[in-house]
Amino acid sequence: MTRINSPADLEKFRQGILSSRDSDKLCITLCSGSACQASGSGEVAASLEAEIEKQGLSSKVEIRKTGCHGFCERGPIIVIHPDETCYLQIEPVDIPEIISQTIKEKQVIERLLYSDPVTGKKIVHESEIPFYKNQERLVFGNNLKIDPKSIEDYLAIGGYAALTKALSEMTGEQVLEEVKKSNLRGRGGGGFPAGIKWEGARNAPDATKYVIVNADEGDPGAYMDRSLLEGNPHSILEGLTLGAYAIGAHEGYIYVRQEYPLAVDNVNKAIKTAEELGFLGKNILGSGFDFTIKVHQGAGAFVCGESSALMTALEGRVGEPRPKYIRSNIKGLWDKPSVLNNVETWANVTLIINKGANWFRQYGTEGSRGTKIFSLVGKITNTGLVEVPMGMTLRDIIFKIGGGIPNHKKFKAVQTGGPSGGCIPEELLDLGVDFDALSQAGSMMGSGGMIVLDEDTCMVDVARYFIEFLTDESCGKCVPCREGLRQMLKILTNITIGKGKEGDIELLEELSETAKEAALCALGQSAPNPFLSTLRYFRDEYEAHIKEKRCPALSCKELIAFYIDPEKCQGCGTCLKKCPTDAIIGGKKMIHIVDQEKCTKCGTCFEVCPTKFSAVTKISGVPVPPPVPEEERTVVKKSKEKQ
Amino acid sequence: MDNDRIDQIINKHQGAASSLIQVLLEIQSEHHWLPREVLQRISEKLQVPLARILHIVTFYKAFSLVPKGQHQVHVCVGTACHVRGASRIIDSLQTLIGIKPGETDLELKYSFETVNCLGCCALGPVLEIDGKTHGKMTPVGVADVLKNYE
Amino acid sequence: MSEILLEIDGKEVKAKSGMTILEAARSVGISIPTLCYHEALEPFGSCRLCSVEVEIHGRIKLVAACVYPVAANIVVKTRSAKIDRIRKMILELYLAHAPDSFVLQDLAKEYGADKDRFEKESSFCIHCGLCVRYCAEVKQKNAIGFVDRGARKEICFIPEIAAQECWDCKECFPLCPTEALQAAYVLSQSLFSP
Numbered sequence: 001m002t003r004i005n006s007p008a009d010l011e012k013f014r015q016g017i018l019s020s021r022d023s024d025k026l027c028i029t030l031c032s033g034s035a036c037q038a039s040g041s042g043e044v045a046a047s048l049e050a051e052i053e054k055q056g057l058s059s060k061v062e063i064r065k066t067g068c069h070g071f072c073e074r075g076p077i078i079v080i081h082p083d084e085t086c087y088l089q090i091e092p093v094d095i096p097e098i099i100s101q102t103i104k105e106k107q108v109i110e111r112l113l114y115s116d117p118v119t120g121k122k123i124v125h126e127s128e129i130p131f132y133k134n135q136e137r138l139v140f141g142n143n144l145k146i147d148p149k150s151i152e153d154y155l156a157i158g159g160y161a162a163l164t165k166a167l168s169e170m171t172g173e174q175v176l177e178e179v180k181k182s183n184l185r186g187r188g189g190g191g192f193p194a195g196i197k198w199e200g201a202r203n204a205p206d207a208t209k210y211v212i213v214n215a216d217e218g219d220p221g222a223y224m225d226r227s228l229l230e231g232n233p234h235s236i237l238e239g240l241t242l243g244a245y246a247i248g249a250h251e252g253y254i255y256v257r258q259e260y261p262l263a264v265d266n267v268n269k270a271i272k273t274a275e276e277l278g279f280l281g282k283n284i285l286g287s288g289f290d291f292t293i294k295v296h297q298g299a300g301a302f303v304c305g306e307s308s309a310l311m312t313a314l315e316g317r318v319g320e321p322r323p324k325y326i327r328s329n330i331k332g333l334w335d336k337p338s339v340l341n342n343v344e345t346w347a348n349v350t351l352i353i354n355k356g357a358n359w360f361r362q363y364g365t366e367g368s369r370g371t372k373i374f375s376l377v378g379k380i381t382n383t384g385l386v387e388v389p390m391g392m393t394l395r396d397i398i399f400k401i402g403g404g405i406p407n408h409k410k411f412k413a414v415q416t417g418g419p420s421g422g423c424i425p426e427e428l429l430d431l432g433v434d435f436d437a438l439s440q441a442g443s444m445m446g447s448g449g450m451i452v453l454d455e456d457t458c459m460v461d462v463a464r465y466f467i468e469f470l471t472d473e474s475c476g477k478c479v480p481c482r483e484g485l486r487q488m489l490k491i492l493t494n495i496t497i498g499k500g501k502e503g504d505i506e507l508l509e510e511l512s513e514t515a516k517e518a519a520l521c522a523l524g525q526s527a528p529n530p531f532l533s534t535l536r537y538f539r540d541e542y543e544a545h546i547k548e549k550r551c552p553a554l555s556c557k558e559l560i561a562f563y564i565d566p567e568k569c570q571g572c573g574t575c576l577k578k579c580p581t582d583a584i585i586g587g588k589k590m591i592h593i594v595d596q597e598k599c600t601k602c603g604t605c606f607e608v609c610p611t612k613f614s615a616v617t618k619i620s621g622v623p624v625p626p627p628v629p630e631e632e633r634t635v636v637k638k639s640k641e642k643q
Numbered sequence: 644m645d646n647d648r649i650d651q652i653i654n655k656h657q658g659a660a661s662s663l664i665q666v667l668l669e670i671q672s673e674h675h676w677l678p679r680e681v682l683q684r685i686s687e688k689l690q691v692p693l694a695r696i697l698h699i700v701t702f703y704k705a706f707s708l709v710p711k712g713q714h715q716v717h718v719c720v721g722t723a724c725h726v727r728g729a730s731r732i733i734d735s736l737q738t739l740i741g742i743k744p745g746e747t748d749l750e751l752k753y754s755f756e757t758v759n760c761l762g763c764c765a766l767g768p769v770l771e772i773d774g775k776t777h778g779k780m781t782p783v784g785v786a787d788v789l790k791n792y793e
Numbered sequence: 794m795s796e797i798l799l800e801i802d803g804k805e806v807k808a809k810s811g812m813t814i815l816e817a818a819r820s821v822g823i824s825i826p827t828l829c830y831h832e833a834l835e836p837f838g839s840c841r842l843c844s845v846e847v848e849i850h851g852r853i854k855l856v857a858a859c860v861y862p863v864a865a866n867i868v869v870k871t872r873s874a875k876i877d878r879i880r881k882m883i884l885e886l887y888l889a890h891a892p893d894s895f896v897l898q899d900l901a902k903e904y905g906a907d908k909d910r911f912e913k914e915s916s917f918c919i920h921c922g923l924c925v926r927y928c929a930e931v932k933q934k935n936a937i938g939f940v941d942r943g944a945r946k947e948i949c950f951i952p953e954i955a956a957q958e959c960w961d962c963k964e965c966f967p968l969c970p971t972e973a974l975q976a977a978y979v980l981s982q983s984l985f986s987p
Contacts, residue, residue: 034762034763035763035764035765035766038763038766038776038778039763039765039766072763072765073765075765218759220721220722220760221721222760223760223762223764226762258668259758259759259761260762296664296665297664297665297668298703299664299667299668299699299704299705300704300706301702301703301942302759303942314661316659316660316663316664316691317695317699318698318699318703318939319702323838323856323857323860323861325860325862326862375764377722377723377767378722378723378764383764383765384765415722418722449722451722451726453726462726465722465725466722469720471944472943473943474943474944475702475942475943476939476941476942476946477837477838477839478838479839479840479886479919479920480841482920482944482946483883484886485944487886490912510882511882513875513878513879514882517844517855517875517879518841518844518855518857518879518883519841520838520839520841520857578783580738580782580783580786602734603728603782604781604782604783607781692938693938693953693954694925694929694935694937694938694949694951695935695938697938697951698939701940701941701942702940702942
């Protein structure tokens, strides 16, 4: 590819791409993000390619493997353009039918369409599916249109226009002012105004400065950054270059988790093609501005997502955070002014320079402009990545977009902000998602993880889970975190196994104060949040565990017992067959009994007991009723009366 | 791993001390573990104290100081998988292959680990073996999956 | 170096720019407890015993005095109910590792810390890092280092290097607040000797 040396050359090149694209050609886009790959989209792709070849349609149909579409629950997803016909949960066996029916005969295949769970109505077009319709996909939307390995695709949808505009028509200060005006707040969790961070770095008296992409997305359950980096890497490169121009940096780093191999590959490839075409390197687009980007992989440490720890890791050392008394935009990487922002923040920068701060400000709330991408996961019908304007209520996100809780279960709480965040209960569901509202409720926006919990989730266990995660990920440097969290974990574990005692909650609160006030970094300071917020809204669960040795959600293994209701058991024998430890005693047409000594509480019997009987129950806090005596275990056939 | 290959990898990163983690990642990925002699060689070539290298290879979970088993068994313990019952999958695996997370069995057949979020939350609970993802796992389903790796 | 005026415990203190609160306080005889601090070493900020309250622009926050740089017009308090609570808790967490340490016991008396508040931990090490940092910064031998992270973090003598350097040095032994470092060295040598 020849290097592009001016804005005029770029326009020519872009027009060249657009005119060489045959608008009559059908385009089949197939979601090939990591989650869909796990669902088998690789095999679907192979099948597609083979079938198109077989049917001699290669000149009429293009296959485009795109990044994540977001509707991960229903992947792999195919969308056929230009009609926008959308098929869900595709398997290789569906491909011949899709090619012969939809591609050749222009017939829609009903069974592969989305159907409304209540009315059963079928929806043909992707954008009309309620999951997508209620979103505002400013940042994420382009994932559906491009092959992340193709810079031509990115250019065809207007890519690098923002950079051209900035380098040829604006000064670095003007770019900075525009970002300041937009009031863009960091999307990584801190929510700090990006423009102000940049200004500090720009004004710092040092010739060498750095810009850094934080792609060390560590919050469990959050994978928005991965999908952005996999699906649209050039938008991040463009944003980073804009940031470098704004503050006067000439070197950039992308710190990405090594657990994201596809993201590492795609971003490396994007950098290579950007360098070939001249969007990176010396004298970009003839502007005189030089900028290069290096990719640096993480090595498996959540704490490296903390900005000062990340910079320490970039320097080749262990990721131990530094105290933030001297801000990293003044003294950061190698003690030079460094601007570190999250992947999604950089993607927003590209949009803001493209369309203007005023355009950006029309979305969101006064204090939180723009949109946010959330990973909506857990006990939710439509698991996936959703992008909504700030201010949309949690209720709308969870029920309108997410489709509510599956299996007729009741919503209990939604956990936001990852291990630094908290749980928001039902009474606060009408809260609009924005930085300040979530903090006031005792949680935080965080990087965007939104984990929905239902009536079967034990809130004490949720607190224990996060503290366990953090004790594992703590760097270990300071006492309040290393020792404090270790003790909190012991106490919380004891509570969940029935060994909780009076005074535990007060001790946990004391340890929480020490960590919040005296820990060295934000990991330690925010570690008590999951405990404090579950205590605030679900104190009764803690008290039941401690005083009654009862788990109200019937979840903590040590506090529950599986009991077969003798009134309901019909002796079908399914549970006995499936029990992995032979802990069920029974025989044909006999009431089955769980041997509590052998039972390992795996829950298999509970799951396999046919719904029409629902004889296996979980009990907690009360002694298990003694087994029915052997003579009385013959099943009495139930008469056909309604119960 | 021979010294020539180690030197090659180090030179690719211009022998800079700050590239220590990247060098170690490449060697780990090729060799699957980091023998003591390799660490000593890196310490010499990059002019970095061995103490610092040891801290790095034990601090970061991507590195292994012991040989790994033939099959890498990973259970995702991200929050979404946790609430969908990942701990039961771990219990089942423990019973079936006889080792706890973080361990490798004596025949070097399986290395069992819990991993942080794989980002396939829609498929939770997720079990990954040798890079292949198995979704919607149940304690019973685990036994079926393991049959493929006997 | 310019002069900076700040207030510590109601006293007006003249400090030089670049000083930390700890240095400024010591220059006027105000004592702040420390454990991981040593004049010959870079401040570490790990024990958090030196936590003090700092008020700037009307907001109060807790900072580690050994690393926080002095700034004009800040108001510092080295004792308060909250600070005392936190120091007591830190000491109790430490005493679970090294209940017999004289240094810790003295401090425990002052802050009312109970050495039996938490169950005893198996490792004596309280991670002040004095041994590791001394060997790295002063002796530049790196014969002892940290390994792992979080609750599993430990100190470790590097056998190849310790076997050659430590016998003739031993300068880190008296630095250990728990006095158990010498025992750790002897144990590690016995495990690795041929």
